Amino acid sequence: AQTVTQSQPEMSVQEAETVTLSCTYDTSESDYYLFWYKQPPSRQMILVIRQEAYKQQNATENRFSVNFQKAAKSFSLKISDSQLGDAAMYFCAYRRGNDMRFGAGTRLTVKP
Amino acid sequence: DTGVSQDPRHKITKRGQNVTFRCDPISEHNRLYWYRQTLGQGPEFLTYFQNEAQLEKSRLLSDRFSAERPKGSFSTLEIQRTEQGDSAMYLCASSLPGTGSYNEQFFGPGTRLTVL
Numbered sequence: 001a002q003t004v005t006q007s008q009p010e011m012s013v014q015e016a017e018t019v020t021l022s023c024t025y026d027t028s029e030s031d032y033y034l035f036w037y038k039q040p041p042s043r044q045m046i047l048v049i050r051q052e053a054y055k056q057q058n059a060t061e062n063r064f065s066v067n068f069q070k071a072a073k074s075f076s077l078k079i080s081d082s083q084l085g086d087a088a089m090y091f092c093a094y095r096r097g098n099d100m101r102f103g104a105g106t107r108l109t110v111k112p
Numbered sequence: 113d114t115g116v117s118q119d120p121r122h123k124i125t126k127r128g129q130n131v132t133f134r135c136d137p138i139s140e141h142n143r144l145y146w147y148r149q150t151l152g153q154g155p156e157f158l159t160y161f162q163n164e165a166q167l168e169k170s171r172l173l174s175d176r177f178s179a180e181r182p183k184g185s186f187s188t189l190e191i192q193r194t195e196q197g198d199s200a201m202y203l204c205a206s207s208l209p210g211t212g213s214y215n216e217q218f219f220g221p222g223t224r225l226t227v228l
Contacts, residue, residue, distance in 0.1 A: 004154070009152075037219075043221065044115075044116075044219050044220060044221040044222065045155075045203070045219040046219070047216055047217075050216070091154045091155070093154070098143075098160055098167075098168060099157070100145075100157060100217070101157075102154030102155050102156070103154050104152065104153050104154050105152075105153070105154050
């Protein structure tokens with residue numbers, strides 16, 4: 001069974017600094033997708049960034065980038081120039097076909 | 113607002129009562145998903161529809177749970193004889209067909225259920 005592990009229940013970062021959120025997953029498949037979702041307090045979950053497993057190049061979306069290590073089954077999220085609006089729960093997710101599994105989440109606090 | 117909507121946003125009920133939640137997906141999305149999210153955890157898949165057909169159900173979906181999407185548009189999730197363990201956030205998501213990464217799931221705001 002595919003499982004997703006986020007080992008950091010909470011993280012904090014100073015505004016304008018960089019923070020990295022960790023995610024590891026377990027799968028025997030070679031073709032799958034990985035995602036980071038953001039869930040602000042009392043607001044709906046939105047997609048931050050996605051990575052196709054067949055692509056070696058790490059995905060980037062503005063201040064957000066990933067470090068995808070397929071052999072290590074690791075998928076970390078780096079947030080650069082952190083902003084107060086980045087404060088939220090961040091969920092790592094693995095998807096193969098219609099089966100999507102989420103990690104338990106990391107609560108990110110941004111200090112002004 | 114053309115996003116995924118859910119109603120109600122909050123529901124408080126007594127143990128043993130039945131509850132029903134509604135999800136309205138993005139109009140051109142033919143896939144609809146239900147998830148359950150308990151405090152401190154990520155969403156867990158419950159079931160999904162392609163148009164009106166319910167194609168997959170999780171083992172989490174006990175026989176007290178039933179989901180429908182009668183016309184392939186909105187969906188309802190009913191919980192019969194609620195138990196305290198049913199207290200959770202119930203999330204709905206929708207997507208276009210296909211399984212590529214660009215068939216992104218768009219999430220609704222959720223319905224928070226509290227069973228007393």
